[in-house]
Amino acid sequence: MTDPETIQRIKDAVSIPVMAKCRIGHFAEAQILETLGIDYIDESEVLTPADEAYHIDKHAFKVPFVCGCRDLGEALRRIGEGAAMLRTKGEAGTGNIVEAVRHMRSVQTGIRRLTTLGDEELMSEAKELGAPYDLICLVAREGKLPVPNFAAGGIATPADASLMMQLGAEAVFVGSGIFKSEKPERMARAIVRAATHYEDFETLAEISRGLGSAMPGIETSQLDESELLQTRGW
């Protein structure tokens, strides 16, 4: 969790909503952040988890939570716990989009599969995915998640933002993709515009010009299993 003084200074500096991270399972950090009047909490695998078995009971809070997911089962477990928004985990800090793509596709494929199942198959699917039965039924019926799903973890260019939006993300989260790029301000502006005009390829070509180099990508397959952030969370 960020120092409350820093959070206060950020809140005072901007009129837009402010999101802060707490550790997985660390409900006391979440309670403090809620008291500080933070607008959203990201229960994030980027920080070292505080609990190796349980995530936060997010129903106990009024502040909305966003949580990471790699597949439909993980997505529905987090919604079952009260997450108001989801995002792909991707692999934060790598500037490599492949994990976010994998996670987004996995969730979408899982949703499409549910819509093809018969009612009698749904309980076994719930067991298979480790997901709440009522949410399985809901997604099978509606063909979509009951909360927004964002893309995060590896977005480093306007084209990455367009890719994730076209794959079904409702928005993108970008951190190091901006701050580790050659021209952060220009990159930030370009990625924001790319998220709006994600299917307008002429505009995307225009806004991708002259941005300098994106953050250097890290090949995730070269990372040791223990270095991966996405495997945190249960």
Added chain:
Amino acid sequence: MVRIGVLALQGGFEAHARVYAALGVNVVEVRRVVQLRDIDGLVLPGGESTTLLKLMEDEPWFEALSDFHADGKALFATCAGAILLAREVLDSGQRALGLLDASIRRNAFGRQIDSFEADLALDGEREPLRAVFIRAPRFTATGPDVEVLARLDDEPVLVLQDNILAATFHPELTADPRIHCRFLDLAAGLERPVAERATGVAAG
């Protein structure tokens, strides 16, 4: 058939588009000024007004939306959209279109955590309207041509002026499509401006 556009630069455009799609209405997401030519009514959705203003710098949106309104086409603004239309945005002093004769204050109920729901009495209707207020603005003053259609604790939260319908809450987030239907009538020209109804002649 009435063609509705939803300004899709930023914010909660998808939920509005879904409401109209479910009503069987021809609805498009609008991201370019040129698209305004092909629609009869535009929804300005909720979102974050300063972010929206930055995205609007890419094209002459202010001029285009003023022309759109002057051409008699309809505007439906919710939450941040209402901030964009107002004559004056208190405290922040940010730019606004000034098409709706009202002063407005951003995030006037507090932050995200102070968001709430309430039942509103709708003018001339028996069923109350469930309204979702998220980081909502407040109208602090409205001009003589602004008709108040719903109030929360005596303050206007849903207003009508000429071809403009504006709400400080989010009618797109509940299953009740009455406000969206009302805007369809406005966009189709079925609903006459207040001044015109009062005098029986076309308003200048």
